[in-house]
Amino acid sequence: MSAAVVALLLGGAGIAITASPAQAAEATFKVKCVPPAGGGDPVEGETTAKITAPATAKVGDEVDVAWETVKPASNNTDLMDIPKDAVQPTGWITVGGGGAGELKVVGEKKNPPIPKKAPMVMSTMKGKLKLTKAGKVTLTPGKYDVAVTFSFGTFVTKCAPTGEVKGGATIDVSAGTSGGATNGGATNGGAANGGADGGTTAGGGGQTDFPGKPVEVAFDCGPVVPGGIKTPVTINAKKNGGSYDLTVKTAKGAMAAPMALPAGALKPSMNVKLGGADSGTVKVSGPANADPIPDKAPVSLSDMTGTYKPGKTGKVTLSPDQLTIDVTMAPGATPINVPCKAASSGVSLELDTTAQAGGSGSSTSTTGSTTSGGLAETGAEDEGGIKALALVAGTVILLGGAVFTFTPWRRLRGTR
CATH class of the missing domain: 2.60.40.2270 (Immunoglobulin-like)
Incomplete structure (x- = not known):
């Protein structure tokens, strides 16, 4: 799904x-x-x-x-x-x-x-x-x-x-009394989902929530996932003073774990690329799985969150960039990084921003905060003889060979 x-x-x-x-x-x-x-x-x-x-x-x-x-x-x-x-x-x-x-x-x-x-x-x-x-x-x-x-x-x-x-x-x-007004509009709530089509979201007017639209992203993971990954990613924002709390939403996803995974084994992060009036990247990250994951049990990655502090005033675009999944098989062990570069992407959200002291506007990253909670567990899906790790429904989906095709599972078992 x-x-x-x-x-x-x-x-x-x-x-x-x-x-x-x-x-x-x-x-x-x-x-x-x-x-x-x-x-x-x-x-x-x-x-x-x-x-x-x-x-x-x-x-x-x-x-x-x-x-x-x-x-x-x-x-x-x-x-x-x-x-x-x-x-x-x-x-x-x-x-x-x-x-x-x-x-x-x-x-x-x-x-x-x-x-x-x-x-x-x-x-x-x-x-x-x-x-x-x-x-x-x-x-x-x-x-x-x-x-x-x-x-x-x-x-x-x-x-x-x-x-x-x-x-x-x-x-x-x-003919009757003069109207003097133009044709009216809707009176029952406005647009169905104003942010979903990527329209500009102004920072004023009391609005605090700015939903992004899903955009198709082509990730190049090198030999990890032959042929790369094409999947939608959604970036949402919530105004917090002069800054914006960002969330890259994940969903009830699908993966059959290739082996039993301990608590804290999988931790996702992503770079959100700034464009338009501002530049640089904002790092968002999610918490690792809070509970152990049994062999072949379904899992998904957590929501990734971070804070964007504008360095420029104007219209700023936010686009998904590199996705990274850290795999840690034992406490204190060195994480194995799975980097997937966004070979092609698109704008998920546009904001009208006001520059803040100490804001972005360079290539430095803003460290993302994490949220509580574990990984959602739902059904899994066969792809190419193995079960794939996925972020589903308007989020990153790792299909096909998936990240686990590269991982030296026997060595990781030894580490445990």
């Missing part, structure tokens, strides 16, 4: 509820849905959307508009069940005729559990539209995003029409 589970989000949106009197009209159109990095290939399907809005109104009114999916573009995949209250859709309705622009409608994060291959179920997407001109206002469904939140992170699939969309609702707007 990996971030490929997010390809499941190929549906439309939920149940429409609007004020009465209202009228509804359907539109059937083809869409192309693109999952997040590492979530698989784009998928095309056909969806039927029902747009509900008042049949008549007057200038100056603010009316309720809703989007219901009569037929989703696809079902859930066969990879993973979707938990209860995990799905949040966001849609954009094209406003034409007597109005002009785009209306954003947002649904609640509310759904029943969705089994593998079952039809997607999503909540009402609602928004309010301010009417400013007399005439017929057309409402046509367009692109939409679907965000699913698992215990290990939130992932967004983006869907957009592949051709002309015909149909939708029409409001007959009569």
Whole structure:
């Protein structure tokens, strides 16, 4: 299992509820849905959307508009069940005729559990539209995003029409009191996951949490992993005074230990590369496994954390760089380092920063702090005759030969 589970989000949106009197009209159109990095290939399907809005109104009114999916573009995949209250859709309705622009409608994060291959179920997407001109206002469904939140992170699939969309609702707007405002936006919570698509996150406005997006990273581990590793990595940030606490999220992962491993055997770390206004790297690291790991037992690496203190003012990008796993088989033994260089990477997060005294801006690293807790334990997965060490679902995934193909296990047993 990996971030490929997010390809499941190929549906439309939920149940429409609007004020009465209202009228509804359907539109059937083809869409192309693109999952997040590492979530698989784009998928095309056909969806039927029902747009509900008042049949008549007057200038100056603010009316309720809703989007219901009569037929989703696809079902859930066969990879993973979707938990209860995990799905949040966001849609954009094209406003034409007597109005002009785009209306954003947002649904609640509310759904029943969705089994593998079952039809997607999503909540009402609602928004309010301010009417400013007399005439017929057309409402046509367009692109939409679907965000699913698992215990290990939130992932967004983006869907957009592949051709002309015909149909939708029409409001007959009569002259009345002057509106004076432009077409309104959503009133039900805003974007499904603002940081997931990598948008700029400003440091002001009271915002403290800045979620990153999963980016596909190609790691070159030399002879350790022939062919290297391609996997998504996600960097999240939380503002802490003038600095940012960074977290490279891991997940319930998959590895069958090639032998019994003692407590403290596996400790991950990573360099986060700064770009844009700032430069250098920030080191994040995670705690080693707190408990011994039996032979063939499933494990995953811990979350990696550290602190970024800006040295420059401006827009700063954060990208995954080198991953290192330290393997220590006995207390006091010299750790064996498994370095994996990021041969290709991408920006997971962008921050608007303000320079701090003693901040970065050079090639020196900021030492990362660690968090408490052990390694998550879930199922394992065969790859090339051995079980691979993995960070799963929007994190680093060590597939194929994995890091343990290089390790001199017999010598390590002797060390123990």
